[in-house]
Amino acid sequence: MLADGPSLSARQISRSFGCGETRTIALHNVSLDLHSGEFVMLMGPSGSGKSTLLAVLSGLLHPDSGQVHVLGQDLWRQTEPAREEFRRRYCGFIFQGYNLFPALTARQQLEVVLRWGHGVSGREARRRADEMLLQLGLGKKAGLRPSQLSGGEKQRVAIGRALIKEPLFCFADEPTSALDWAHGEQIIELLRAAAQERGTTVLVVAHDSRIVPFTDRVLQLEDGCLAEPETARRSELWSVP
Amino acid sequence: MSYSLVTLWHERQRYVPGVLAVGFSALLIALQCGLLLGLFSITSIPVDHTRADIWVGAPQVLSVDLGRPVPESYLSRLAAQPEVEAPEIYLQGFAYWSKPNGATELCIVIGARLDDQALGCVDELTPELRSLITEPGAIILDESELGRLGMKGIGDVAEISGQRVRLVGLVHGLKSLAGPYVFCSLGTARPLLHLLPDQTTYLLARCRNPAEAPAVVERLRAYPNMSAFTSEDFSFRTRMHWLTMTKAGIALGCAAALGLLVGAVVTSQTLYAATAASLREFAVLQALGIPRWRMALTVLAQAFWVGLTGIALAVPVVFGLRELADHVGAKILLPGWLLAIAIGVTMTMALVSGLAALRSLRLVEPATLLR
Numbered sequence: 001m002l003a004d005g006p007s008l009s010a011r012q013i014s015r016s017f018g019c020g021e022t023r024t025i026a027l028h029n030v031s032l033d034l035h036s037g038e039f040v041m042l043m044g045p046s047g048s049g050k051s052t053l054l055a056v057l058s059g060l061l062h063p064d065s066g067q068v069h070v071l072g073q074d075l076w077r078q079t080e081p082a083r084e085e086f087r088r089r090y091c092g093f094i095f096q097g098y099n100l101f102p103a104l105t106a107r108q109q110l111e112v113v114l115r116w117g118h119g120v121s122g123r124e125a126r127r128r129a130d131e132m133l134l135q136l137g138l139g140k141k142a143g144l145r146p147s148q149l150s151g152g153e154k155q156r157v158a159i160g161r162a163l164i165k166e167p168l169f170c171f172a173d174e175p176t177s178a179l180d181w182a183h184g185e186q187i188i189e190l191l192r193a194a195a196q197e198r199g200t201t202v203l204v205v206a207h208d209s210r211i212v213p214f215t216d217r218v219l220q221l222e223d224g225c226l227a228e229p230e231t232a233r234r235s236e237l238w239s240v241p
Numbered sequence: 242m243s244y245s246l247v248t249l250w251h252e253r254q255r256y257v258p259g260v261l262a263v264g265f266s267a268l269l270i271a272l273q274c275g276l277l278l279g280l281f282s283i284t285s286i287p288v289d290h291t292r293a294d295i296w297v298g299a300p301q302v303l304s305v306d307l308g309r310p311v312p313e314s315y316l317s318r319l320a321a322q323p324e325v326e327a328p329e330i331y332l333q334g335f336a337y338w339s340k341p342n343g344a345t346e347l348c349i350v351i352g353a354r355l356d357d358q359a360l361g362c363v364d365e366l367t368p369e370l371r372s373l374i375t376e377p378g379a380i381i382l383d384e385s386e387l388g389r390l391g392m393k394g395i396g397d398v399a400e401i402s403g404q405r406v407r408l409v410g411l412v413h414g415l416k417s418l419a420g421p422y423v424f425c426s427l428g429t430a431r432p433l434l435h436l437l438p439d440q441t442t443y444l445l446a447r448c449r450n451p452a453e454a455p456a457v458v459e460r461l462r463a464y465p466n467m468s469a470f471t472s473e474d475f476s477f478r479t480r481m482h483w484l485t486m487t488k489a490g491i492a493l494g495c496a497a498a499l500g501l502l503v504g505a506v507v508t509s510q511t512l513y514a515a516t517a518a519s520l521r522e523f524a525v526l527q528a529l530g531i532p533r534w535r536m537a538l539t540v541l542a543q544a545f546w547v548g549l550t551g552i553a554l555a556v557p558v559v560f561g562l563r564e565l566a567d568h569v570g571a572k573i574l575l576p577g578w579l580l581a582i583a584i585g586v587t588m589t590m591a592l593v594s595g596l597a598a599l600r601s602l603r604l605v606e607p608a609t610l611l612r
Binding site: 058084089108113 | 244247248250251252519521522524525526527528529530531532535607608610611
């Protein structure tokens with residue numbers, strides 16, 4: 001389900017941390033295109049700049065130079081409120097930890113995003129949260145708090161929180177790192193379904209090569225540079241399962 | 242139920258110090274101010290428990306217990322006012338009470354007319370009691386002062402200013418701050434206070450229409466060598482004198498302010514710690530584009546609920562302690578306006594604490610979630 005033009009286009013992105021002798025280059029002239037409905041995996045060794053690239057592409061971390069074009073605008077020439085608005089309307093995030101509010105039920109974790117971020121009424125937010133939890137196989141766990149859920153269930157709630165607003169982009173940072181493969185596979189299937197069925201552009205940072213066969217494309221980052229041509233298709237590099 | 246309330250309940254152990262601090266502050270403010278009001282309401286009993294609309298005394302008199310002799314002839318100045326009904330004299334002053342064991346105690350002798358229309362006779366003196374003190378040397382005391390004055394009960398005798406007095410009756414609720422009140426007739430009071438036959442401490446008057454009292458007082462103030470007040474003004478002046486000229490008001494006020502400060506610091510730190518503990522969750526919401534003000538509103542809502550819970554816990558305790566204080570003879574006045582102020586100040590303190598706790602939200606940085 002790939003659209004013709006890129007939904008996100010990054011050009012010559014560079015980002016470093018520190019200064020002087022302690023300066024570390026995290027990204028060096030990285031360029032890539034992401035398409036609507038595409039499930040892209042970003043791989044690379046620790047410290048290669050994967051998370052930094054994810055943060056720059058999603059409007060969370062300012063690059064030193066380069067442009068991120070999304071929806072016809074340069075993300076990093078916009079104001080902070082405009083970037084916040086971009087993330088609110090178009091982005092979902094899944095982080096390494098589940099980061100769920102301990103006091104809220106699975107349903108409330110999802111409702112918060114709709115009610116606080118989109119002004120959705122309580123009743124409508126509840127309906128949509130229940131619908132999403134049902135899709136995630138958590139229909140019977142809607143009233144449970146994080147302490148009553150397994151790791152896989154918590155990560156599914158976190159995915160629900162990222163996808164409930166039906167974002168154009170979903171950025172996931174090591175979403176399966178804390179899970180065994182059986183649960184991890186479920187998570188990846190859910191993300192792939194989001195890309196295929198909803199047209200969401202999914203960018204996943206991960207180490208686990210078992211994810212590769214599920215993706216449309218793999219980007220390899222090494223020492224802050226994209227090692228593989230970003231236009232290379234997963235099918236050219238990896239066998240389809 | 243709001244998410245902030247859900248969080249508050251689920252993590253109630255975390256919020257307990259804040260709730261208790263708010264409750265403690267509300268309790269301290271209400272009790273200290275109530276105690277202050279109760280304490281100083283005692284000082285104006287002679288004004289508040291009598292029927293006069295106008296009080297005239299020596300120039301610059303600061304409070305009712307500090308009256309000085311003025312000529313009785315000033316009665317004509319009051320009588321000359323068309324709105325005034327039969328003015329009368331009123332004697333009051335400090336005197337030494339000699340206990341049966343030889344020790345002395347300062348007391349306040351109050352001598353007033355005793356007929357049914359008397360303006361200076363306190364309401365608590367029933368016709369029977371008034372009849373009893375028409376006898377020379379007969380006095381009435383508040384029951385709670387007996388021990389202080391070394392008396393056992395009705396019929397006991399003692400000496401005031403070297404003159405023999407006999408206790409003929411008791412009243413309740415007229416405890417004094419400066420010295421026990423000794424109620425008696427004008428005839429008994431005059432020698433006890435060493436007042437000359439043409440001297441009085443105050444001149445009292447009642448207006449046909451009480452609303453005219455302020456205008457009459459204004460006219461009376463034109464006369465030299467005396468001061469005039471409406472009873473409301475004199476009562477307030479007396480209480481304010483005690484409040485400002487003694488250290489008691491300042492001490493109680495400081496204690497209440499200290500309670501407020503402690504409450505603010507503990508509440509603020511509780512909310513700060515609770516918010517800081519959820520920084521990663523807030524960071525996720527911020528990454529999802531939920532504005533910071535929406536999260537700030539949640540912290541403020543938590544501050545509101547902490548404040549409300551603390552106050553709800555404090556109110557019954559305040560009333561319980563008032564009853565307890567009543568039993569041990571301390572007067573705590575808790576008028577509605579005082580409770581409203583205490584609740585308002587405490588709630589404001591809780592919300593300000595919430596505002597102070599918002600600084601923890603500045604630490605929210607969604608990029609840190611990407612490691």
